[in-house]
Amino acid sequence: MDVVKPLKINTVLITGASSGIGLQLAQDYLALGWHVIACGRSQERLDALALNELVGATLLIFDISQRDQVQQAGQDLAELLAKTDCQLDLVVLNAGSCEYIDDAKAFDDVLFERVVHTNLIAMGYCLGAFLPLMPRGSRIGLMSSSAIYLPFPRAEAYGASKAGVQYLASSLSLDLAKNDIGVSLICPGFVATPLTAKNDFSMPMQVSVQTASKAIRNGLKGGKREIHFPRRFTYLLKLMSFLPAFVWQKMIANDTQAKPLKDKSL
Template sequence: MNAVGSTSKTQQCVLITGASSGIGLQLSLDYLQQGWKVYACGRDEQRLSQLTGAHQRVFDVNDAEAIAAQATALKEVEQVTFDLVILNAGTCEYINDPLHFDGQLFERVIQTNVISMGHCLAAFLPLIKAGGRVALMSSSAVYLPFPRAEAYGASKAAIQYLASSLLIDLKPHGIDVSVICPGFVKTPLTDKNDFAMPMQQTPEQASIAIRQGLAKGEQEIHFPRRFTLILKLFSLLPRGVWQKIMLRRKAADNR
């Protein structure tokens, strides 16, 4: 395997959720180009159809029954097993008015980003080969608390814990776990953001970083390093220091 997990003699097989857009779309295109068999999942059949050569699977990650049905079909009809499963589907909504905390928004984000992962793990983990890997999409938002990110940040922090714990429990079964923590990547999800996004990368750059990290067996894939290392460094400082920085940033965003 080369640095981004390129061709070996037997065709490798990956399942990617959230493959219809942004990072998941780019990963699907790049794995296809590398000769992998790609199972590309999303809700929108039309958007998935741009992935010529991929096996398209249409389901909502919030529909546990639909996920289980997909897994049954993959096992019993297609008899496929995976070298890699990337649980990437996700959403982002912000808490704009903390005094009128939107509980339904909070539920939507936790549901789509976290609860759905439980259902995907239940369905797809049994289809991963021994020696295979599952990768969970978190975010660099977990390194420091960002304003308005109460729902999104909490969901991604939950995923980071989930991945760390799962790593210990799956090791004896020969399945590895990676957590992916991107900085800002230009996608429809971030196009909605109304604040400065330093060191934003393209989906192509994100895909390279993710595929390289997965091919090297990294447990935590974070990029761009210049951005994530700054966040990690700040997270080591006393709370008061980064709180001041975040409050300043919030004030600047409100201007």
């Protein structure tokens, strides 16, 4: 971890601050005068972004999927908070990955484990390390996805991991109420980032990282339990999920060439 930076009133910790949505969030909170604890697994990558040179930024390097590294990060953070007299007002557990199951019949269980580990289990490691440091009145944002509203083809691993995050957030929200710690589930539609740049399919209503960051920051500030955007896209998915399964299966299949299931009980 880098040397202590000037004290700021508001402190936010963001995982996955080296790219995409997390990087934009870090830059925007810094511009707003927050103390940002920018987390990434690669010192080199974070150094290249020169985030560290901005006033108010502190780098914390760890791989979220490695429990020992996350625990060490928690200890380093506790020392930093004690030294600077800062308090952790906001934590955004944003880091994640997306990989698709190309052939469900030859199910890639290793890929499945890897994605669920990064997106869900590692979030548990971060909660274990950072929640004890969060005071009353603070808030935690958990990154899920609009993929939880409707199943998409090839998203068995990604969708399952993000649906797990949804349940985690709902349950946490109940249990942390007594500690006065708010929980927000974050469900973006398609956002233009290096993660989606790899996609080989159409991504309707895709938004920029700037739009995503604004929606997330506004939602967190407003204490929203569920932050979803762009609204036209997410409401459409939510609406479709109320239709009989064969209807949306057909619509998705038409769009993606996937074959609709014949089992009407689904």
